[in-house]
Amino acid sequence: MTISTPAGLAAPKPRVPALSVEHIAVHFGGLVAISDLNFDVNEGEVLSLIGPNGAGKTTAFNIITGFLKPTKGTVRYRGTSLNGLKPHEITGLGLVRTFQRTSVFQTISVFQNVMTGLHRRGRSSLWDTLLALPQERQSEKELRDTAHEILKLVGVEHRAADIAGSLSYGDQRLLGVALALAANPTMLLLDEPVSGMNASETAAFMRVLTKLRGMGVTILLVEHDMPMVMGISDRIVVMNYGRLIADGPPAAIQGNPEVIQAYLGVGAKKRARD
Amino acid sequence: MNEFLQHIVNMLILGGTYALLGIGLTLIFGIMRVVNFAHGELYTFGAYFVYLVSTVIGVNFFLSLIIAVAFGCILGAAIEFFLLRPMRGADIDTTMLVMIGAMIVMQNTEQFVWGGVAKSVLTPFGESTLALGPVSVSWLRVFVFFSALALIAGSYLLINRTKIGKAMRATFQDRDTASLMGVNIQVIYMATFAIGSSLAAAAGALLGPVYVISPHMGDIASLKAFAIVILGGLGSIGGATIGGFILAFAEEVGAGYISSGYRDAMGFLIIILVLMFKPTGLFARSERIG
């Protein structure tokens, strides 16, 4: 069931779909993880994908980014079908993800993390590298400049020389975003970016996200933190039991009885238990 | 035809002891995730121990087999306690390096103690043979075959019918849950390594008297055991048994009809082919990549 957008709450942005998830189904053996998933993410939009645990959100992420192959259906990004593409090729199209945990290279420095993330932006060939040609030096210099810019953007540049594993949890998550940004995304997929963060870390993260949205990066967010989701999303899609149960702006989702029953009810109970 | 029958008989004897090697390793690798490079040295240890006790000291042959297996068990427990317990939580490559170190120490200690000259064990069976139609089999080999079968059956019962076996299976399935359910993981690990080691020692103790004993007999026994585990699938005693006989068959046929020089290549070819084309093993249930 889909909720129509009430007049006056319609997003002002032009609705050009960037990412189209078209009738995706995923079966693990006999188990149906996703039965029929169908939604678009428009250019420049912040779309949140929510749903109770086990609803299939992370599976959907893995499908979109090529880490899993769907049993049925197609994902398109800016018109290109992602079927059969390897994850690093999908990244090459500008579709970059973060992970729930393990989001940084733990034992190397923060700066080297971002340098690693800049991999696809390097222009030197293997021969440039082996023979130390000027092209190599030029390319490395550009990468270093870009790395500093990105660290500044997410606000961890003061920790550049530190080992990534020594950062606080919140800073590691920010570095995870920096890594993703380094891969030059036109669209970011963030998998529960603020889970486990404290309030000030979450606030810092929201500021970075707002900056990114200002830069025109399309964002697909999977998150449990309802205040954050409601505060930042242009639109929300809700999944339960491997299918979509609602699609609309935050206000409409908050008032949708099916969503309340499926998700917010469970969430409220869970919060009460915690 | 007679030649073929002879190969089959050899295959059965070899296969029984290979199965013991494989079962030992499948337990250790399956439950502890330790790539036991010292497995072949425990096999060599078993063989030399029988030689020491029966031929050098002069104890009854059958009793010395039991003593050898018991000492294999003790050595296994000691290796687990001194080398593997401190490494708990280390990644698989690190423990692998430790076990390679242990392999080098054990192998060269054998060489140091016994010298490079091959030894042969005196057995009470002498030269007497059993005639089975056109083929004749020495009574020693008949004894070895049935002892191996008995040990295979014994380990099957141990794993499937006893309390510790149940705990071992639980640990194999999911270590953390087993631990929460009250299984003492430290005890299970030590028991697993000790049982696996005694099976390897038993294989050496049984097969050693059939051939001759040299410090390098265990060189590739670990890898053969791995071929068996890969064939049979991780943690499966039935699979390891079948894998042991398949490897023995491949070696006998390979040596008999292709070239005896390539006998030892069969195990490696099996490893390469199975992992390349059916990485889950021939009889495996659990996934292995990742």
Added chain:
Amino acid sequence: MRRLLPLLAVLAFASIPLWLKDPYLLNACVTTGIFIIAAMSLNLLLGYTGQLSLGHVAFFGIGAYVSALTSLGFDIELFGGIRVVHEPWPVWIGFVLAVIIAGICGYLVGKLSFRVRGAYFVIVTISFAEVVRLVALNWVELTQGPLALTSIPPFTLGLPGLGYLDLYGKAANFYLVLAIGVVCYVIISRLTRSRVGRAMVALKENESLAVSVGIDVTRYLILAAVTSAAIAGAAGSLYAHYLRIIDPDVFMFLYTVTMVIMVITGGKGTLAGPIVGGLIFGFIPVVARSFASPESQWILYGALMILIVFVLPQGIVPAIERWFGVVDENEGRAKLEPAK
């Protein structure tokens, strides 16, 4: 200082034949140098991409046999009576072929074995080395099997018109090994301090994350495997033409283990690690030979290996760096040594 250190090390090594005249010790220097090159090549896989390849000696041995057979010539009959006769070629062509063919083998083995990871990868690589050893042992017509290939010609240094010089002497071979070692070091250092090296370390650290930033994992694993195998092949060629006799024992698992011990002792994933580890384990036999049998030396090796893993798992070089508080003065330069 850090830039100067390699240069000083090369100068120090280069001075060795000037003051060291004992032929036994000079011989130890040459063979140690060859093993250091092999260990450096292994380090590229083991230290940087994190793949424990225990079949590395295969590429070393393939290099040795290819180079020896190219320069000796052979006459074999393949299946179906096809006769292949090869007349001896100059040694340097043998060296080039050794590098190329070892590299191709590295590509093929990499293609196959990188389908599996962890323990299974290790087992596949060892199996490959053992199969190659058995072929060298049993294809007597080509390799002379256990009888060994003998009278392998030494390296020749020459300029057209100026005559040729056979490198029989130990000092001459030492300089040859040093020169090739320096070239290999530069190649590995360039690779690992670039985009390529960052990609390799990334896939060792966290493969999924590396993929998610767009790194083609297979491509870099194969690149590491090919480079590593080709350098090992070069070391094998040096070995064959220096010793001038090789037999299938060159494929022994213990040689791989020696390389692994050198790398982990010195510090895997560091440029200096294999050199430091190689020097230590190259000279233990020299010191120990007066009072210890080969077996007890090996027992010592094994025990040291366990000890290193227990007390100094990162190896000597990272420990020294930590001791002196070496930090990356220029954070833009690839600091690949994890300073955990």
